[in-house]
Amino acid sequence: MSDSFSTRSQLNVGGKTYDYFSLPTLGQRFDISHLPYSMKILLENLLRHEDGGITVGKDHIEAVARWNPAAEPDTEIAFMPARVVLQDFTGVPCVVDLAAMRDAVVKLGGSPEQINPQIPSELVIDHSVQVDVFGKPDALDLNGKIEFQRNQERYGFLRWGQKAFDNFKVVPPNTGIVHQVNLENLARVVMTADKDGKAVAYPDTVFGTDSHTTMINGIGVLGWGVGGIEAEAAMLGQPSSMLIPQVVGFKLTGKLPEGATATDLVLTVTQMLRKLGVVGKFVEFYGDGLQHLPLADRATIGNMAPEYGATCGIFPIDAESLNYLRLSGRSEEQINLVEAYAKAQGLWHDANSPHAQYSTTLELDMGTVKPSLAGPKRPQDRVLLEDVQKNYREALVGMTANRDKRSDDVSSFVNEGGGAAVGNEQLAKGYADIETEGRKVRLKDGAVVIAAITSCTNTSNPAVMIGAGLLARNAAAKGLNRQPWVKTSLGPGSRVVTDYLEKAGVLKELEKIGFYVVGYGCTTCIGNSGPLPTEVSAGIATGDLVVTSVLSGNRNFEGRVHPEVKMNYLASPPLVVAYAIAGTTDIDLTTQPLGTGSDGQPVFLRDIWPSNKEIGDVIAATIGPEMFKQNYADVFKGDTRWNTIASPDGNLYEWSDASTYIKNPPYFDGMTMQTSSIDDVHGARVMGLFGDSITTDHIS
Structure with a gap:
């Protein structure tokens, strides 16, 4: 351990003394007051790990201390996370x-x-x-x-x-x-x-x-x-x-x-x-x-x-x-x-x-x-709420071009006295008649078949989660519910979320709209959305439909959310609930009603959207430290299922020859105490060359 700039100092907090590597002390040698917060963290990291130049030397510290905001990156440093x-x-x-x-x-x-x-x-x-x-x-x-x-x-x-x-x-x-x-x-x-x-x-x-x-x-x-x-x-x-x-x-x-x-x-x-x-x-x-x-x-x-x-x-x-x-x-x-x-x-x-x-x-x-969504294929493609219907319709044109061409062919055959094969009449119209949850409904292009409150991006945020619960309460009070073809799910990022939703009295309101807790994990955000109901899946195939999902996740590439869902929109949890009720993205929620209330009157999104003050008041009344302490008291312990899973003891893992998943990798086969030379790789070929906006989701 080296300390070229003599920055090791002491800090007393609550009667305890800590050593630390002082940035102000370094600041006596270099003007680091202008450094961004993140660069100061990198600088401290180098000070603490200076080792005489084996990985971190005096010159590395100086390079960050003299950081030029306009310079193109050209200096390598060694960063060690905590x-x-x-x-x-x-x-x-x-x-x-x-x-x-x-x-x-x-x-x-x-x-x-x-x-x-x-x-x-x-x-x-x-x-x-x-x-x-x-x-x-x-x-x-x-x-x-x-x-x-x-x-x-x-x-x-x-x-x-x-x-x-x-x-x-x-x-x-x-x-x-x-x-x-x-x-x-x-x-x-x-x-x-x-x-x-x-x-x-x-x-x-x-x-x-x-x-x-x-x-x-x-x-x-x-x-x-x-x-x-x-x-x-x-x-x-x-x-x-x-x-x-x-x-x-x-x-x-x-x-x-x-x-x-x-x-x-x-x-x-x-x-x-x-x-x-x-x-x-x-x-x-x-x-x-x-x-x-x-x-x-x-x-x-x-x-x-x-x-x-x-x-x-x-x-x-x-x-x-x-x-x-x-x-x-x-x-x-x-x-x-x-x-x-x-x-x-x-x-x-x-x-x-x-x-x-x-x-x-x-x-x-x-x-x-x-208010905005992003979609239908990329998270950076933000769409104002008032423009979602237009955005959907424009995207639909390209996605249904082949289907419409086939439909034109069918129409010409019919006009010439021929007949359409079974299913092709629906194909021409962009819909499929199905029966789901005991109701006969017409599934159309643009139907929201997945509405998921999911992902740490949003479920970590009490304002949008409480907002979703209050919107669900207001909707249910007016007699609204999700459409029967919508697969709804609530996948909180921690059990704290469920606790405060329950304490606020809105978990049961979300459940009325179909948003029951399905698990504490990534779920729909990473594509673990599970199968669609059989009849919905069959309707999509029969009509060759372009259906949508609305989720509070962070990515919406084609096929990521579900292989049968071609358009995916990222949205806040309250909007996820709203689209579950509307059942389609072929709607302007700023001017068209979500549905008809139990009193026979149209209900608009603005009628049920909670105010910022109400959301803030509910948060203040429901969320506190004890909720977190209770849920994280035994965070590494697990439930009965976890603790009863068979697992070997000992410092060495007992590899199973029968396993097709967990195998002892061959990296160390034949290893000796003597280091061997590293051979050059000859004749290597490019496995794939891709254009812009191609992700691992597309490749897989």
């Missing part, structure tokens, strides 16, 4: 590799205990639950049973890992979504660790094996999604090489107007940043508007950094950060440490904070944000 978070799909291969390393070490005469994560590593199981059952009180239980039946081997393996490895914890299934659990419980904001017998305080930074790890940026924690290999390297104490980035400053002013939500805001931000182009860059939010932006709204904006293309979308630590830490049940000792450390390091934001310099800036008056 911890790693994983989800089960990408996390299982990481644990498999660690298990294989232990086997290899033992074969070479070592001890398996030599292989352990070197930094805190926490895996949240959230990617496995699917919406097989919906719209009924026992949907949560039945989906959970099916989930465990499908994942016995995987879950048994992860239970073994939890017991076998130090510094590795597993949040069991049916707890929540990794990014929301990270925000509500796992994030420390300021970390402490014992180094050479002394307590050292430093910023919480994180790598996650999921692109939306950036949600934690909302609370001032720098982090982003990485691949499995990079995450494994970090777990084993290895730094990640990165170019010193450019930083885009996004100035927020004003506050959201009546009727606009955090979802509308993030879709607006995403559209603006996509247009600017921020790939490979940090985005940092600042401005007077921060004082009107709750932490949950900030987390929503940070969450969608992958959609606007940035490495991260970060907010500084301020009084609102502390308010959220207190609300979510963090200890006063931790909150005091966060405040004291942030202020000591110049990482605290308030009205007197110096203005940072940015590579470029963008500005948004939040008072101009309007």
Whole structure:
């Protein structure tokens, strides 16, 4: 450990003394007052890990301290995150590799205990639950049973890992979504660790094996999604090489107007940043508007950094950060440490904070944000609520061109005295007559067949969740309900959400419209939407229909939500409820009624939309620290299903030759204590060359 600039100092908080690497001390040598918040975190990281140039040298520290906002990235630095978070799909291969390393070490005469994560590593199981059952009180239980039946081997393996490895914890299934659990419980904001017998305080930074790890940026924690290999390297104490980035400053002013939500805001931000182009860059939010932006709204904006293309979308630590830490049940000792450390390091934001310099800036008056959706194929394609019907109809033309051509052919045959094959008359009209839930209905192009309140992007935000519940209450009071062809689901990102919805009296109102809790996981947002009802699926096929989904997720690429659903619109939870009632996107919800009330009168969206004040009053009356403390008291314990899954004991995993899923990888076969030469790769070929806006969803 080196300390070329003599920045190691001490901080006393609540009678405890912490060592830390002082940015103000470095500031006596370099003018770092202009550095963005995120760059200061990178700078501290280098100071703390300086090792004489093996990975971090004096020149790396100087490069960040002298950061030029206008310069193109050309200097590499080694960044070491404080911890790693994983989800089960990408996390299982990481644990498999660690298990294989232990086997290899033992074969070479070592001890398996030599292989352990070197930094805190926490895996949240959230990617496995699917919406097989919906719209009924026992949907949560039945989906959970099916989930465990499908994942016995995987879950048994992860239970073994939890017991076998130090510094590795597993949040069991049916707890929540990794990014929301990270925000509500796992994030420390300021970390402490014992180094050479002394307590050292430093910023919480994180790598996650999921692109939306950036949600934690909302609370001032720098982090982003990485691949499995990079995450494994970090777990084993290895730094990640990165170019010193450019930083885009996004100035927020004003506050959201009546009727606009955090979802509308993030879709607006995403559209603006996509247009600017921020790939490979940090985005940092600042401005007077921060004082009107709750932490949950900030987390929503940070969450969608992958959609606007940035490495991260970060907010500084301020009084609102502390308010959220207190609300979510963090200890006063931790909150005091966060405040004291942030202020000591110049990482605290308030009205007197110096203005940072940015590579470029963008500005948004939040008072101009309007109700919006995004779709039908890309999250950056924002559409004003008043324009959704027009947007849908324009997209429909291209999607039905082949069908319409076939229909024209059928018409010409009929006009010439021929007959149409069975089904082709419906094909020509873009509809299918079906019977579902005991009713005969006509399924048409534009029908909303999936309406899902899903994803940590929005279920972490009490304002939009309470808003959805109040809208459902108002709709039910007027006699409205979902259309029978709509598959409705509520997939909260944590159990805290269900608790406050229930306490507010709106969970039962959502259930009246069909939004029963189906599971605590990613569900529809990642395509785990489950099968459509058989009759709906058959109707889509019969009519060759272009149907839609409306979900409160973060991505809407073709085929991602459901293979039979060609158009997908991202929307706030209240709008998800509204479209479930309307049953179609071929409607202008600003001018046309959602339906007819029990009194025979048309009911418009404006008639049932709750006010910002009512939403705020309900939040204040229902959500408190005890709710979080109770739900996270035993976050790593799990339920009976989890704790009764068979899993091996011992430090080495018992590989099964019969398994087709968890196999001992061959990477270490034939390994010796002598290093072998690395051979060149000759004759390698490109496997695929793709154009713009092609994602892994399309490829898979």
